[in-house]
Amino acid sequence: xxxxxxxxxxxxERIRQATPKGRGVRIGIGDDAAWLDCRNHSLLVTSDLLIExxxxxxxxxxxxxxxxxxxxxxxxxxxxxxxxPDYLILSLGIPVDFKAENVEEFYCGIRALxxxxxxxxxxxxxxxxxxxxxxxxxxGHAPRRPVTRSGGxxxxxxxxxxxxxxxxxxxxxxxxxxxxxxxxxxxxxxSRHRFxxxxxxxxxxxxxxxxxxxMIDVSDGLLQDLTHLCKASGMGAVxxxxxxxxxxxxxxxxxxxxxxxxxxxxEDYELLFCLRRRDRGRLEKIKKHLGxxxxxxxxxxxxxxxxxxxxxxxxxxxxxxTGYDHFRNRH
Amino acid sequence: xxxxxxxxxxxxERIRQATPKGRGVRIGIGDDAAWLDCRNHSLLVTSDLLIExxxxxxxxxxxxxxxxxxxxxxxxxxxxxxxxPDYLILSLGIPVDFKAENVEEFYCGIRALxxxxxxxxxxxxxxxxxxxxxxxxxxGHAPRRPVTRSGGxxxxxxxxxxxxxxxxxxxxxxxxxxxxxxxxxxxxxxSRHRFxxxxxxxxxxxxxxxxxxxMIDVSDGLLQDLTHLCKASGMGAVxxxxxxxxxxxxxxxxxxxxxxxxxxxxEDYELLFCLRRRDRGRLEKIKKHLGxxxxxxxxxxxxxxxxxxxxxxxxxxxxxxTGYDHFRNRH
Numbered sequence: 297x298x299x300x301x302x303x304x305x306x307x308x309e310r311i312r313q314a315t316p317k318g319r320g321v322r323i324g325i326g327d328d329a330a331w332l333d334c335r336n337h338s339l340l341v342t343s344d345l346l347i348e349x350x351x352x353x354x355x356x357x358x359x360x361x362x363x364x365x366x367x368x369x370x371x372x373x374x375x376x377x378x379x380x381p382d383y384l385i386l387s388l389g390i391p392v393d394f395k396a397e398n399v400e401e402f403y404c405g406i407r408a409l410x411x412x413x414x415x416x417x418x419x420x421x422x423x424x425x426x427x428x429x430x431x432x433x434x435x436g437h438a439p440r441r442p443v444t445r446s447g448g449x450x451x452x453x454x455x456x457x458x459x460x461x462x463x464x465x466x467x468x469x470x471x472x473x474x475x476x477x478x479x480x481x482x483x484x485x486x487s488r489h490r491f492x493x494x495x496x497x498x499x500x501x502x503x504x505x506x507x508x509x510x511m512i513d514v515s516d517g518l519l520q521d522l523t524h525l526c527k528a529s530g531m532g533a534v535x536x537x538x539x540x541x542x543x544x545x546x547x548x549x550x551x552x553x554x555x556x557x558x559x560x561x562x563e564d565y566e567l568l569f570c571l572r573r574r575d576r577g578r579l580e581k582i583k584k585h586l587g588x589x590x591x592x593x594x595x596x597x598x599x600x601x602x603x604x605x606x607x608x609x610x611x612x613x614x615x616x617x618t619g620y621d622h623f624r625n626r627h
Numbered sequence: 628x629x630x631x632x633x634x635x636x637x638x639x640e641r642i643r644q645a646t647p648k649g650r651g652v653r654i655g656i657g658d659d660a661a662w663l664d665c666r667n668h669s670l671l672v673t674s675d676l677l678i679e680x681x682x683x684x685x686x687x688x689x690x691x692x693x694x695x696x697x698x699x700x701x702x703x704x705x706x707x708x709x710x711x712p713d714y715l716i717l718s719l720g721i722p723v724d725f726k727a728e729n730v731e732e733f734y735c736g737i738r739a740l741x742x743x744x745x746x747x748x749x750x751x752x753x754x755x756x757x758x759x760x761x762x763x764x765x766x767g768h769a770p771r772r773p774v775t776r777s778g779g780x781x782x783x784x785x786x787x788x789x790x791x792x793x794x795x796x797x798x799x800x801x802x803x804x805x806x807x808x809x810x811x812x813x814x815x816x817x818s819r820h821r822f823x824x825x826x827x828x829x830x831x832x833x834x835x836x837x838x839x840x841x842m843i844d845v846s847d848g849l850l851q852d853l854t855h856l857c858k859a860s861g862m863g864a865v866x867x868x869x870x871x872x873x874x875x876x877x878x879x880x881x882x883x884x885x886x887x888x889x890x891x892x893x894e895d896y897e898l899l900f901c902l903r904r905r906d907r908g909r910l911e912k913i914k915k916h917l918g919x920x921x922x923x924x925x926x927x928x929x930x931x932x933x934x935x936x937x938x939x940x941x942x943x944x945x946x947x948x949t950g951y952d953h954f955r956n957r958h
Binding site: 297298299300301302304306307308310311314315316317318319320321324325329330332334335336337339341342343344345347349350351382383385386387389390391392393394395396397399400403407411414415416417418419420421422423424425426427429431433435437 | 628630633637642645646649650651652655661663666674681716717720724734747748751752753754755756757760764768
């Protein structure tokens with residue numbers, strides 16, 4: 297069987313099944329980050345690849361933004377477990393005809409976000425490569441109880457931080473030649489694509505207050521990541537289309553596509569989590585400390601009901617496309 | 628300046644200088660592994676990239692051997708600090724037209740060595756890519772005093788584990804079409820190239836007994852890695868050509884090239900270390916517990932004397948080539 301038939305998640309599942317869990321491994325393959333026992337220390341580790349032509353295009357991103365993003369995507373995985381980030385190990389494959397200045401600009405982007413988020417760059421590897429790629433591996437420390445993907449149950453609320461779809465719409469604008477840089481909405485959406493914000497503070501508080509029963513970061517598109525959450529928790533979900541949090545810029549520019557980018561776009565790096573209904577009041581009380589708005593976008597149901605999106609009229613929205621699969625190369 | 632002018636080690640030095648050390652970082656960029664404080668735990672982290680067409684060629688390596696090697700090269704870095712390996716995070720870029728079975732064969736190779744060395748595979752990332760590449764990030768725990776590259780001084784002995792040059796000569800044989808698989812020497816050298824042995828036990832004992840004052844693993848060729856050791860320790864070195872440990876297969880097949888592969892070949896994954904002269908006796912006593920022979924190959928001298936290789940007649944050997952630089956793409 298070829299990889300393009302098996303798909304990214306099929307491959308990961310095969311690897312997971314064949315891999316023994318190992319001593320000290322509290323959570324291994326299959327969540328946002330691994331949770332490890334190191335003697336008295338409880339460690340989180342996550343790793344993310346960004347490859348030229350797959351995850352980014354140097355036509356639409358600067359080296360600075362690429363550096364910034366290669367840390368941000370890993371911060372987001374640590375946030376989704378409720379952890380705090382500590383150390384970054386960075387491997388770079390670089391074409392030999394690149395300028396050293398470009399590589400330095402890339403590291404400037406990393407350092408800017410690293411110093412903001414209290415992360416130290418401690419090592420890695422570099423090599424010549426036909427295409428540029430970056431692999432970031434981020435270590436963090438775990439909260440007393442890291443939030444996995446598997447704690448959700450039918451009856452829970454589904455909540456999400458921030459707004460959805462901005463990044464995907466920003467990317468679409470970048471691909472169109474007609475982008476005017478001084479348009480306020482354009483600038484906002486493109487910036488959301490280039491400089492995503494990992495929801496570290498929200499992740500830490502949602503874990504510490506035990507408000508998030510299950511959590512995942514939205515990187516491959518809401519529906520794709522919701523599917524992972526539902527599968528791990530053994531549940532289904534109903535999403536209310538009109539409850540999706542959309543920015544003013546998104547509403548202005550999405551046009552006929554409506555909530556499409558918000559549902560399937562990817563690269564939002566917002567946190568999607570399950571909340572006990574009886575904790576709604578507690579969530580309200582700490583909302584102003586989270587540093588980001590929270591929207592209730594649906595409810596968890598039994599697994600047999602699958603994943604449904606209900607529109608304003610209460611009728612199901614037909615969405616045949618889910619998120620991004622790197623091997624199938626399609627939405 | 629282009630990267631091919633700056634070179635791999637020039638780039639690493641620029642990155643190192645521009646990177647603040649950060650809280651909890653005992654050793655950052657520039658040694659075999661980073662040494663980190665995680666609350667009460669003392670952690671080692673290392674990362675190594677293997678890229679198709681640069682580090683390996685699928686004509687000459689099986690997926691199983693590639694998996695094995697992608698862990699082995701990281702084990703070797705942990706060994707060079709005197710640490711014990713614990714957790715592997717593995718990122719893979721794979722062409723979409725690869726067979727899933729190939730990827731499984733690759734993971735079989737990893738699992739074989741992981742279970743031998745007590746390592747658990749805990750996570751990573753996968754993505755489509757035009758060329759196959761692997762990034763392994765290995766976490767281990769540090770001994771009380773990890774062995775850095777910087778503890779050597781003029782007057783110390785220079786010692787190395789095992790034999791040198793086997794892997795490079797094995798690779799040369801693989802590239803020649805005339806290789807006969809049933810030749811015992813060929814088989815030995817090719818196996819040293821495909822399945823390198825990280826000297827974990829030796830590394831742990833040399834650190835615990837405080838016999839290694841400074842240590843590095845020989846991955847880019849003896850002269851290249853000796854240069855790193857000398858630079859970090861602020862010293863020079865004299866290598867005795869006739870003291871280089873060469874296997875019987877190497878002596879049989881190296882022919883006119885003599886010690887060339889042993890000096891510059893790369894991928895030996897042996898440990899090169901500095902020993903106080905007065906510790907020679909103590910080293911003799913524990914030699915049989917190290918699991919590998921040790922050879923005394925030279926002596927540390929003042930930095931101003933540089934690095935010299937002395938042949939049987941006592942006259943300096945002229946070697947203009949050192950080790951491998953990934954950006955300059957030459958020996």
